[in-house]
Amino acid sequence: MTARDLADDSPQEPHIDIPDQVVVRNLASALRKKTFKIVADIMRFGVFVNPEETVDFETASRVAWKHGFYARRVE
Numbered sequence: 896m897t898a899r900d901l902a903d904d905s906p907q908e909p910h911i912d913i914p915d916q917v918v919v920r921n922l923a924s925a926l927r928k929k930t931f932k933i934v935a936d937i938m939r940f941g942v943f944v945n946p947e948e949t950v951d952f953e954t955a956s957r958v959a960w961k962h963g964f965y966a967r968r969v970e
Contacts, residue, residue: 911959912968913966915968919945
């Protein structure tokens, strides 16, 4: 390990960039998961969607976190 490794401030989790509104199918693609799995995850949060609908950043980031990703909001 070098001093450069210790100075790295980037998050250790893999991350994805998510806009304020994201299409469920696109979120599944970004997470490299089957669309029906992402729809099921979102439905567990009490939000009923189909693959062509959009979800807000908060919902998408919760799903991303469940799959081991840190979500960053993009404009």
